Amino acid sequence: MTALPTSTNAAAIDELAASLGSKVSTDRGVRAARGHDRSHLPWEPPSAVVHCTSTADVSTALAICSRHGVPAVPIGAGTGLEGGANSTADAVCLDLSGMDGILRIGARDLDATVQCGVMKSSLNAALADHGLTFPVGPGVDASVGGMASTGASGTTAVRYGTMKENVLGLTVVLADGTVIKTGGRSRKSAAGYDLTHLFVGAEGTLGILTEVTLRVYGIPEATAVAICSFPTLENCTAVVQATLEAGVPISRVELLDDVTVDSVNRYTGLGLPVMPTLIFEFEGSPSSIAEHSSTVRALVDRHDGVGWDYADEPGRIGRIWRARHDALPSYAALVPGSSTWPTDVCVPISRLAECITLTKEDTDAHGVLAPIVGHVGDGNFHLAFVLPPGDENAVAAAAALNGRLVDRALSMGGTSTGEHGIGLGKTASLAKEHASALPVMAAIKKALDPRGILNPGKVLAG
Amino acid sequence: MTALPTSTNAAAIDELAASLGSKVSTDRGVRAARGHDRSHLPWEPPSAVVHCTSTADVSTALAICSRHGVPAVPIGAGTGLEGGANSTADAVCLDLSGMDGILRIGARDLDATVQCGVMKSSLNAALADHGLTFPVGPGVDASVGGMASTGASGTTAVRYGTMKENVLGLTVVLADGTVIKTGGRSRKSAAGYDLTHLFVGAEGTLGILTEVTLRVYGIPEATAVAICSFPTLENCTAVVQATLEAGVPISRVELLDDVTVDSVNRYTGLGLPVMPTLIFEFEGSPSSIAEHSSTVRALVDRHDGVGWDYADEPGRIGRIWRARHDALPSYAALVPGSSTWPTDVCVPISRLAECITLTKEDTDAHGVLAPIVGHVGDGNFHLAFVLPPGDENAVAAAAALNGRLVDRALSMGGTSTGEHGIGLGKTASLAKEHASALPVMAAIKKALDPRGILNPGKVLAG
Numbered sequence: 020m021t022a023l024p025t026s027t028n029a030a031a032i033d034e035l036a037a038s039l040g041s042k043v044s045t046d047r048g049v050r051a052a053r054g055h056d057r058s059h060l061p062w063e064p065p066s067a068v069v070h071c072t073s074t075a076d077v078s079t080a081l082a083i084c085s086r087h088g089v090p091a092v093p094i095g096a097g098t099g100l101e102g103g104a105n106s107t108a109d110a111v112c113l114d115l116s117g118m119d120g121i122l123r124i125g126a127r128d129l130d131a132t133v134q135c136g137v138m139k140s141s142l143n144a145a146l147a148d149h150g151l152t153f154p155v156g157p158g159v160d161a162s163v164g165g166m167a168s169t170g171a172s173g174t175t176a177v178r179y180g181t182m183k184e185n186v187l188g189l190t191v192v193l194a195d196g197t198v199i200k201t202g203g204r205s206r207k208s209a210a211g212y213d214l215t216h217l218f219v220g221a222e223g224t225l226g227i228l229t230e231v232t233l234r235v236y237g238i239p240e241a242t243a244v245a246i247c248s249f250p251t252l253e254n255c256t257a258v259v260q261a262t263l264e265a266g267v268p269i270s271r272v273e274l275l276d277d278v279t280v281d282s283v284n285r286y287t288g289l290g291l292p293v294m295p296t297l298i299f300e301f302e303g304s305p306s307s308i309a310e311h312s313s314t315v316r317a318l319v320d321r322h323d324g325v326g327w328d329y330a331d332e333p334g335r336i337g338r339i340w341r342a343r344h345d346a347l348p349s350y351a352a353l354v355p356g357s358s359t360w361p362t363d364v365c366v367p368i369s370r371l372a373e374c375i376t377l378t379k380e381d382t383d384a385h386g387v388l389a390p391i392v393g394h395v396g397d398g399n400f401h402l403a404f405v406l407p408p409g410d411e412n413a414v415a416a417a418a419a420l421n422g423r424l425v426d427r428a429l430s431m432g433g434t435s436t437g438e439h440g441i442g443l444g445k446t447a448s449l450a451k452e453h454a455s456a457l458p459v460m461a462a463i464k465k466a467l468d469p470r471g472i473l474n475p476g477k478v479l480a481g
Numbered sequence: 482m483t484a485l486p487t488s489t490n491a492a493a494i495d496e497l498a499a500s501l502g503s504k505v506s507t508d509r510g511v512r513a514a515r516g517h518d519r520s521h522l523p524w525e526p527p528s529a530v531v532h533c534t535s536t537a538d539v540s541t542a543l544a545i546c547s548r549h550g551v552p553a554v555p556i557g558a559g560t561g562l563e564g565g566a567n568s569t570a571d572a573v574c575l576d577l578s579g580m581d582g583i584l585r586i587g588a589r590d591l592d593a594t595v596q597c598g599v600m601k602s603s604l605n606a607a608l609a610d611h612g613l614t615f616p617v618g619p620g621v622d623a624s625v626g627g628m629a630s631t632g633a634s635g636t637t638a639v640r641y642g643t644m645k646e647n648v649l650g651l652t653v654v655l656a657d658g659t660v661i662k663t664g665g666r667s668r669k670s671a672a673g674y675d676l677t678h679l680f681v682g683a684e685g686t687l688g689i690l691t692e693v694t695l696r697v698y699g700i701p702e703a704t705a706v707a708i709c710s711f712p713t714l715e716n717c718t719a720v721v722q723a724t725l726e727a728g729v730p731i732s733r734v735e736l737l738d739d740v741t742v743d744s745v746n747r748y749t750g751l752g753l754p755v756m757p758t759l760i761f762e763f764e765g766s767p768s769s770i771a772e773h774s775s776t777v778r779a780l781v782d783r784h785d786g787v788g789w790d791y792a793d794e795p796g797r798i799g800r801i802w803r804a805r806h807d808a809l810p811s812y813a814a815l816v817p818g819s820s821t822w823p824t825d826v827c828v829p830i831s832r833l834a835e836c837i838t839l840t841k842e843d844t845d846a847h848g849v850l851a852p853i854v855g856h857v858g859d860g861n862f863h864l865a866f867v868l869p870p871g872d873e874n875a876v877a878a879a880a881a882l883n884g885r886l887v888d889r890a891l892s893m894g895g896t897s898t899g900e901h902g903i904g905l906g907k908t909a910s911l912a913k914e915h916a917s918a919l920p921v922m923a924a925i926k927k928a929l930d931p932r933g934i935l936n937p938g939k940v941l942a943g
Contacts, residue, residue, distance in 0.1 A: 127722055127831035128860075150726070170671040181669050183678070184646055199917040205827040206859040207643050208896035209632040209682055211903055211911045211940055212922045216645070216678030220671055237726040260589055264612070264699040266765065268730060303728065304776075310768055365667040369589035397668040398590075434670035441673055449673045455661040459929065460674045466928035467921065478673055 028066045028109055031087035035069060035111065038079050042070045053094055053112050059360050059406075059414070060102030060443045065092060065112035072117045074190055074198055074229040081227065081472075082196030084111055090475050093223040095136055095162030100361055101442025103169060103222045103477050110475075115164055118229060121145050130187060130204060132232045135164025142233075151235045154179045154270070157438070158347070164228045169440035170220030174343075177263075177396030178270040178302075179236065181438065186219050190230035194468040204232060217463070222440055223474040225467045239270075239302035243331035244339045245312060247324040248294040252276070252372040254322045255295050259395045260368055261318045267311050271300035273343050274393040274400065276375065279350075282390055283342050286349030291342060292326055297395065298343055305331075346392050347403060353388065356408035362421050364428035365399040365437030374431055375400060378424055385416050399437035425451070446480035490528045490571055493549035497531060497573065500541050504532045515556055515574050521822055521868075521876070522564030522905045527554060527574035534579045536652055536660055536691040543689065543934075544658030546573055552937050555685040557598055557624030562823055563904025565631060565684045565939050572937075577626055580691060583607050592649060592666060594694045597626025613697045616641045616732075619900070620809070626690045631902035632682030636805075639725075639858030640732040640764075641698065643900065648681050652692035656930040666694060679925070684902055685936040687929045701732075701764035705774060705793035706801045709786040710756040714738070714834040716784045717757050721857045722830055723780045724761075729773050733762035735805050736855040736862065738837065741812075744852055745804050748811030753804060754788055759857065760805055767793075808854050809865060815850065818870040824883050824906075826890035827861040827899030836893055837862060840886055847878050861899035887913070908942035 036043045044050070050064035066089075069080045084091040090110040097104055097116075106112050118136035125131060126149045133142055139156045142163060146152055154175045156166065165171070167189070172181035179185065188202030191214075202208065202215035218226055249255050252274075259272055275283070275296040284291055299315055301308045308331070316327055330336045350359050366374045375391055382389040382402070393400030402424060404417035425435045425448040435441075435448035450457055457479070464471075464479055498505045506512070512526035528551075531542045546553040552572040559566055559578075568574050580598035587593060588611045595604055601618045604625060608614055616637045618628065627633070629651070634643035641647065650664030653676075664670065664677035680688055711717050714736075721734055737745070737758040746753055761777055763770045770793070778789055792798045812821050828836045837853055844851040844864070855862030864886060866879035887897045887910045897903075897910035912919055919941070926933075926941055 125829065125831070126726075128829040129725060130829070170669075170675070172669055176669060180646070183669075183675065184642070193921070197917075197920075199921060200915075201918050203896055203914075204829045204894040205861075205890075205896045205899065206830070207632075207634055207638060207645075207827055207861060207899050209898045209900050209902045210896045210907070210914050211682075211918075212687070212925060213632070213645065213678045213682050214918055214921060216675045217925075220673075220675050225674070237728050239728055263591060264588075266699050266701055304772065306772055307769055310766065314766075365669055367587065367590040367592070367666045368668070369587070399667075399669065428667075432666040434665055434667045434672045436671045437667065437669050438671050440671045445672070452665075452672050453662075455659075456663050456673075456676055458659075459655070459661060459676060462928040463674060463679075463925060466924040 027087060028089045028111065031083055031089040031111065032067045034083045035067065035080060038083065039069060039076060042076065044068045044070065053114050054106040056097050056099035056102060056104045058100050058102045058444060060105055062105035063108040065106035065110045066108060068112045068114050070114045070117050074192060077113060077192045077227055077229050078196040078198050080111065080113055081192055081194060084472050085195045085470060088470050088472060090472050092474050093227050095165035096138060098159050098161045099165065099169060099442060100439045101444040103440055103442035105443060113227065116162065122230065124149055126151065128204065129235050130232055131235050132230060133163050134230055135162060135228050137163050139163060139166065146235055150238050152238045153233055153235050155182060155185050163231050167219050167228055167231050168222050170438065172438045174271045174273055174394055176394060177272060178268060183216060183219055185234045186215055186231055187234060188232040189215055189218055189228050191218050191226040191228055193226045194470065194473050202232065222442065222477050224464060224478050225473065241303065241305050241308055241331065242336060243301045243308045243312060243329065244336050245299045245327055245329040246296060246339050246342065247319050247327045248292045248296050249322065249324050250294065252295050252375050254324065255297050256368055256372045256395060258297065258318050258322045258324065262315055263396060265314060267314050269299055269396065270302040272396045273298045274395045275342060275346065276391040278390040279346050279392055282349040282353055283345050286352050287341055287345050289342055298339060343392065350390055350403050350405050354405050354407050358406050360404040360406060360417055361401055362424065363399060363401045363437050363439045364424055364433055364435060365397060366428050366431045366433030368398040370431040371395065371398050374427055377427055378402065381423055382420055385420060387413060387416050387420055397437060441478045443477060446478065449478065489549060490551045490573065493545055493551040493573065494529045496545045497529065497542060500545065501531060501538060504538060506530045506532065515576050516568040518559050518561035518564060518566045520562050520564045520906060522567055524567035525570040527568035527572045528570060530574045530576050532576045532579050536654060539575060539654045539689050539691050540658040540660050542575055543654050543656060546934050547657045547932060550932050550934060552934050554936050555689050557627035558600060560621050560623045561627065561631060561904060562901045563906040565902055565904035567905060575689065578624065584692065586611055588613065590666065591697050592694055593697050594692060595625050597624060597691050597693060599625050601625060601628065608697055612700050614700045615695055615697050617644060617647050625693050629681050629690055629693050630684050632900065634900045636733045636735055636856055638856060639734060640730060645678060645681055647696045648677055648693055649696060650694040651677055651680055651690050653680050653688040653690055655688045656932065656935050664694065684904065684939050686926060686940045687935065703765065703767050703770055703793065704798060705763045705770045705791065706798050707761045707774060707789060707791040708758060708801050708804065709781050709789045710754045710758045711784065711786050712756065714757050714837050716786065717759050718830060718834045718857060720759065720780050720784045720786065724777055725858060727776060729776050731761055731858065732764040734858045735760045736857045737804060737808065738853040740852040741808050741854055744811040744815055745807050748814050749803055749807050751804055760801060805854065812852055812865050812867050816867050816869050820868050822866040822868055822879055823863055824886065825861060825863045825899050825901045826886055826895055826897060827859060828890050828893045828895030830860040832893040833857065833860050836889055839889055840864065843885055844882055847882060849875060849878050849882055859899060903940045905939060908940065911940065
């Protein structure tokens with residue numbers, strides 16, 4: 020935590036300071052604050068932090084880092100969960116949180132262009148003035164650039180897709196400081212290689228995203244939610260499969276396992292039945308919501324759902340969503356002083372109930388508390404290992420459980436991460452999942468970043 | 482058209498024949514038949530055609546071509562419009578049309594895996610048995626692999642997206658014959674570089690797609706269409722913008738310009754008003770269709786639409802769609818013996834009316850007949866140059882108009898092709914559109930195909 024700059028990056032830092040002046044900081048507190056994300060994964064304070072405010076700043080910084088062979092680690096809001104923004108002592112951290120300009124809102128084209136550091140909440144505040152919204156996003160507020168870099172999604176992917184489906188174009192700074200544009204503003208294009216999708220989800224290892232053009236959407240006329248409980252996880256997934264096959268355009272469908280329901284009951288006093296639980300959200304006109312919710316309710320009844328509780332006014336909607344939104348804080352409250360380690364996998368929905376059941380058996384067998392919530396419509400679920408303070412055995416058990424979770428998902432045709440990304444934490448999982456394609460990823464990395472200075476060690480190990 | 486194999490590819494062909502036996506043909510008729518797509522662009526019969534029936538065949542063929550440095554040009558249905566499957570005399574053509582196996586239909590997961598040569602119509606026939614459909618697709622029947630390779634879309638992109646949004650995973654044979662898998666079966670993944678999207682739309686220049694896993698959809702309960710006419714193109718785009726902003730989930734919205742309406746009137750006797758015309762399609766339950774069509778009808782009235790004609794039974798629906806489906810054959814009938822040269826661009830929808838208007842002024846000024854249809858919801862439109870037989874001046878005029886069309890689209894923030902791809906025909910357009918990103922595309926090409934044997938000259942010139 021107290022590593023000092025090496026002589027190599029001392030020269031680079033001198034040059035950065037000469038070019039970017041007071042934007043470059045070697046203050047110890049700043050370096051420590053910007054050296055890591057929210058994960059439990061290893062990090063060191065970088066040798067310097069560059070507070071970038073423009074694409075030109077990023078370009079200048081990368082050109083210097085590249086010349087000196089100094090690693091450059093980008094960070095936005097720092098809300099990642101797999102160490103994707105974690106620094107090492109020899110790195111220069113590019114702090115992009117100051118790139119928070121909303122550059123253009125295209126109300127007639129339902130698109131917007133923002134700097135990478137814009138927070139999702141700020142974007143939505145600005146869009147609201149135009150009757151628009153950007154619905155994609157993880158549970159916590161995050162920067163748009165970070166969301167694009169990790170291929171983030173969240174509860175609304177079942178309706179609106181992930182960042183992959185919603186980024187139309189990018190400004191990217193390459194390893195040597197070259198600035199390129201990918202994609203554009205048209206809704207679709209068949210012009211050349213899809214570099215936009217290559218950089219989205221590459222976690223800053225192929226280039227640094229500085230501007231993002233997004234699809235945006237009209238704010239729905241009305242919203243309603245319904246919560247209900249089921250005897251088994253299989254009932255939950257069967258209802259969701261039937262809903263999707265019927266083409267009912269639900270905007271969210273979230274699963275809470277019995278442990279999560281118990282946890283939020285204790286935390287918020289909601290008094291929900293301690294059973295697998297689904298929360299559905301419907302958007303549209305009041306009459307289409309009435310139709311869609313009634314279709315879903317019939318499917319719920321057919322699959323032994325109980326306690327259907329429906330709300331269409333904001334106060335009651337918010338109360339139902341509390342069961343989901345309070346899940347993570349409620350976990351930490353279960354064990355005083357504990358920390359949580361969230362992980363995620365995604366499987367074909369036909370395997371979801373089985374994957375969750377086997378995973379619960381595994382965590383139970385090892386005495387690890389690990390409640391589950393899931394974006395059922397995508398087959399994506401999250402496990403949060405609750406780690407008592409100072410319990411190294413629990414950490415080791417969680418790591419082993421996480422490894423088996425990934426293996427289980429892969430054996431079912433799934434993926435090692437649906438939305439958290441690879442970062443530092445899942446490089447071995449990626450190597451398993453894409454064994455045949457890994458050399459292609461490595462070849463692309465080498466072609467675009469021959470000196471390996473861009474966020475080294477992330478996505479591709481070593 | 483009669484070029485003989487060179488000594489280099491004679492050796493390669495001997496080796497191909499030794500490994501793949503009767504799957505290798507040097508028959509002149511076969512070589513001529515499989516050497517080109519439907520475009521007017523240059524081609525030569527390849528030196529041999531390999532009728533591949535498996536990924537292993539493609540792997541064997543590419544390993545041999547790679548060793549000998551012989552170009553390999555893949556072709557499926559041959560329905561491309563930009564020369565993407567056109568051969569040269571020194572190339573070996575890999576005919577993938579025999580790879581027509583439907584490998585798996587995942588009714589519970591709404592996905593399917595097919596060999597690349599499966600035609601969209603065959604896939605949909607097989608899916609129909611499960612109550613499912615794959616809605617993405619161009620106007621003509623095409624192979625799924627070809628559609629994926631060109632990033633195709635069609636009339637339903639406004640609702641279902643393009644191939645980019647609907648390919649979940651791929652089996653790809655690399656230049657040296659290595660077989661890799663990309664993506665998978667989960668609905669989303671944040672695991673590593675998005676190679677699926679890199680290969681989709683790369684037109685066989687980075688690898689050859691042999692198996693494709695697709696999202697599929699439940700067949701909608703009901704369908705309805707409505708046709709109506711407008712005084713100006715601006716009225717048309719304004720209605721569609723308002724529809725999209727209101728979040729009405731139309732499944733199609735097609736524009737026919739006055740020239741097209743006149744052309745189909747002559748061809749089919751439909752008697753439509755010769756004005757800019759929209760055809761809307763609605764899918765869902767009868768009550769949601771009633772609601773959505775009534776919302777759209779109110780927007781149509783507000784934007785001076787006239788002659789609203791609505792149909793919700795198959796015969797009348799088919800009759801309305803004839804105006805669109807007969808457009809291309811009707812153009813050819815306008816001038817006896819003529820051929821048509823279709824091209825496409827895509828712009829932000831706010832610029833669509835202006836782009837079409839300026840394009841019509843340009844074609845009128847040069848005396849070239851070029852009717853227009855468009856997927857308005859995407860900002861994508863097609864021009865079909867009608868070329869009288871043997872009129873070289875018309876060809877030259879069309880080429881110049883096409884160049885100005887692309888420049889106009891680019892100046893409006895659009896793209897040189899929304900769905901036809903780059904192929905041979907638009908390599909110069911791509912270089913203009915993505916001037917800054919072109920070196921990155923070239924670096925990726927070089928990293929994945931160092932000898933440049935995969936479909937050379939397509940996408941990236943030279």
